[in-house]
Amino acid sequence: MAGSPEVAIVGAGLAGCLLACYLAARGHQVTLYERRPDPRAEGAERGRSINLALSERGLNALRGIGLDDQVMAEALPMRGRMIHPVHGRLDLQLYSSDGLRSINSISRARLNAALLDAAAERAGIRFAHRLTGLDPATGTMVFEGGHTAKADVVLGADGAGSAVRAALAEGAGLRERTDFLQHGYKELTIPARDGAFALDPGALHIWPRGTSMMIALPNPDRSFTCTLFWPEEAFAALDTPQAVERHFAAVYPDAVPLIPDLVDDYENNPVGKLGTVHARPWQAGGRVGLIGDAAHAIVPFYGQGANCAFEDVVVLNQVLDESGDDWTAALPLFERRRFEDTSAIAAMALENFVEMRDKVASPVYRLARHAEHALQGALPGLYLSRYELISFSNVPYARVRRRVRRQHQALAAAVAAAGIAALGVAAARRIRGR
Ligand code: FAD
Structure with a gap:
């Protein structure tokens, strides 16, 4: 491709807007196509998660376009998990061994608006443009209503239900599978109480209940958004206001007085689906590629989907550096790298x-976490928990997985060796008759 290529990004969500900023900084001509009207004017869609946990990987990517301070100015740091048992005392489990590091609760709408503002300064944005067709060979896009456009490179940042991915499956040999969880999610609201947070805003709250759970993250307006993660059939089973009230009183007794609109929220908020997208290849001919959830949507239990999508942008930027902005080399390399x-x-x-x-509710787990934090203190820099490596570092995820496996093996061997040594001492005492 000679000269500076025209790049179309489908989806002006989190990854799409950030990508537009990075590519514009490289001198590419970028146009974003978004199916929704401008959310800054229209407000957020009901049923999308209200807030999300942003951690080091996402912040690192925002740093690249100088947006980290603006986003962090509205963030609510959460330094641990606050466990709510059915009865009994709350238990704060810190995320880092020094207790100082936090993940950050961020408003999804505000984050998207900040990214849209940044993208609008650097690229064109066409709202109300839903992609309905794409020819991967020519880069010709068709939008709802019949309008068409063409670009040298087309990047699908259009989320878990990606239309770009569907076009690659239809016309370029991509194979895909979505593994849906048997669990869905529904959001409820804990409003501010007398102008103050009703729970500690410095923690991510969890009500662990075996096969299901509820969590709550703080919002800048001093409310909390609760999310129920329940087996799908459990949502349908509560089919009267009385059944909802009875269930919450039995299972989440301390939350009930904090959710005045419980029945209304429960009856009117949708149940969202959760799943993992497996798709390959992520690109066709070095002309059409996928990024973020469109390539690899994941379930939200590590708070990493958006962080990972942002990290994708950093990695794509690196491979463009390495390939001298040759997209035919960069897109396959991005897939191999990622x-x-x-x-x-x-x-x-x-x-x-x-x-x-x-x-998290079990005493054995709590003991293991204490031991892990003690070990981190004893072996500074050598032993780091999986949570810290995922949330507070930029170490590639696969390397984290391998390192944690080695750490656990070393720990098990050390425990076994300590056990054998202790047995030896006891045996020696018996032999000596002491
Ligand atoms: P999206 O944010 O889905 O953006 C896709 C964009 O493309 C949207 O604007 C959409 O309107 C547009 N679009 C879609 N189809 C078309 C089309 N045909 N034509 C044009 N435009 C189109 N991640 C975290 O990091 N931390 C968390 O705490 C966290 N919590 C979560 C909680 C829940 C309940 C869920 C469901 C997800 C959570 N995530 C979290 C994951 C995170 O939301 C996603 O990983 C992230 O939004 C992916 O960004 P994206 O830009 O790839 O896709």
Whole structure:
């Protein structure tokens, strides 16, 4: 491709807007096509998650366009998980061994608006343009209503239900599968109480209940957004206001007085689906590519989907550096560089669901976390928990997975060796008759 190519990005969500900023800085002519009207004028869609947890990987990507300080100015840092048992005391489990590091609760709408503002300064944005067809060979796009456009490079940042991915499946041999969870999600609101937060805003709150859970993240207006992650059939089973009230009183007793619109929220807010997208290849002919959820949507239990989508943008920018902006080389290289990492976080996000909804409530888990933090103190820089490596570092996800496996093996060997040594001392005492 000679000269500076025209790049079309389908989807002006989180990844699409950030990508537009990075590519414009490289001198590409960028146009974003977004199916929705401008959300800055229209307000957020009901049923999308209200807030999200932003951590180091996402912040690192925002730093690249100088947007990190603006976004962090409205962030609410959460330094641990606050566990709410059915009865009994709350338990704060810190995320880092020094207790100082936090993940950040961010308004999704405000983050998207900040990114749209930044993208609008650097690129063209066409709202109310829903992609309905794409010819991967020519880069010709068709939008709802019949309007067409063409670009040298077309990038699909159009989320988990990507139309660009569908076009690659239809016309370029992409194979895909979405593994849906049996669990869905529904949001409820804990409003501010007398102008103040009703719960500690410095923590992510979890009500772990075995096969299901509720979580709550703070918002800048001092409310909390609660999300229920329940088996799908459990939502339908509560089919009267009385059944909803009875269930919450039995299972989430401390939350009930904090959710005045419980029944209304429960009856009117939708149940969202959750799943992992497996798709390959992510590109065709070095002309059409996928990024973010469009390539590899994951379940939200590590709070990493958006962070990972932002990290994709950083990696794509790096491979463009390495390939001298040759898209035919860059898109296949991006996939090779990123596939193992995104598969690793997809697997770890599923594993973390079991940890959050079940394990965090157990005394054995609490003991193990204390031991892990003590070990981190004893071996500074050598031993880091998986949570810290995922949330507070930019170490590639697949490398995190391998490193944590080695750490656990070393720990098990050390525990076994300590056990054998202790047995030896006891045996020696017996032999000596002491
Ligand atoms: P999206 O944000 O989905 O953006 C896609 C954009 O494309 C949208 O603007 C959409 O309107 C547009 N679009 C779609 N189809 C078309 C089309 N045909 N034509 C034109 N435009 C189109 N991640 C975190 O990092 N931390 C969290 O705490 C977190 N919590 C989550 C909680 C829940 C309940 C869920 C469901 C997800 C959560 N995530 C979280 C994941 C995160 O929301 C996604 O990973 C992230 O939004 C992906 O960004 P994206 O830009 O790839 O896709």
